[in-house]
Amino acid sequence: MSRRALVPLAHGCEELEAVTVIDLLRRAGIEVVAAGLAPGVVQASRGVSLNPDTALDAVAEERFDLVALPGGAAGAERLEGDARVLELLQRHYAAGAWIGAVCAAPRxxxxxxxxxxxxxxxxxxxxxxxxxxxxxxxxxxxGPIVTSRGPGTAMDFALRLIVLLCGEDKAAEVESGLQRPPAHRAF
Structure with a gap:
């Protein structure tokens, strides 16, 4: 069964967290939709320009197996202040989807x-x-909530999400390709 994940992107998001989550989930074969709160390029917290796949409004009513929020203080503030994001999180939570957030995004x-x-x-x-x-x-x-501390834990966070969506074998396969030392195994 194909898995789908939504990663909402807001101006001021932490690029290390956003890109790590999107990249690792895609390496696991998960269909990831990076959706900007508004159409166009998202300016991340360190000035990196991120080009979302689509705008949130275009996919807000779709069903995902996971909604994963990258942090960054300014990005998390924008996510928290967006009624569409809060409703989407509550709807997916009620439907039994995984909900993930890293860094400032657990707020x-x-x-x-x-x-x-x-x-x-x-x-x-x-x-x-x-x-x-x-x-x-x-x-x-x-339960269905996965949280993580910050940019330095983004890889562990993404790998744990892969375990939950695809199993330990798939996460081990992805992690092996990253060449992380065994002592750093995330799960």
């Missing part, structure tokens, strides 16, 4: 009401502002 999940009673992690300061005490682990899976 979007908190804002959407998806972290109540769940363990999660994030870049320091982003969950505490929403009354959630962050876990110390680099990647936390609690």
């Amino acid at each position: 979007v999940l908190a804002g959407a009401g998806l972290l109540a009673g769940r363990r999660a992690t994030a870049f320091p300061g982003h969950l505490e502002a929403h009354g959630v005490e962050p876990a110390a682990e680099p990647v936390v899976v609690d």
Whole structure:
């Protein structure tokens, strides 16, 4: 069965997280749709221009197996302030899809009401502002919610998403091609 993932991109997103998630999921054979909040190029937090596959409005009603949010403080703020994103997250959560967020983006999940009673992690300061005490682990899976701490954990985050969508064998295959030392195995 083919898996589909949506990665919403907002101006100010953390490019390392966005590109790592999109790239690794595609290496696993997952159909990834990178969707900008508005049509056109997205300016990431370090000035890298990202060219989304489409605008969010074009795919907002489609069904995905995973919705994964890259962080970056300004990008997460824009995602959290976008009613379409919050509704999309709530709808996919209710349908049993995986929901992932890294760095500052777990605050979007908190804002959407998806972290109540769940363990999660994030870049320091982003969950505490929403009354959630962050876990110390680099990647936390609690039910259908997957969160991660920051740019340095983006690869572990993406590989964990692959495990959840495609299994450990596929994640090991992708990770092997990355030439990461065995001590750094993400799962």
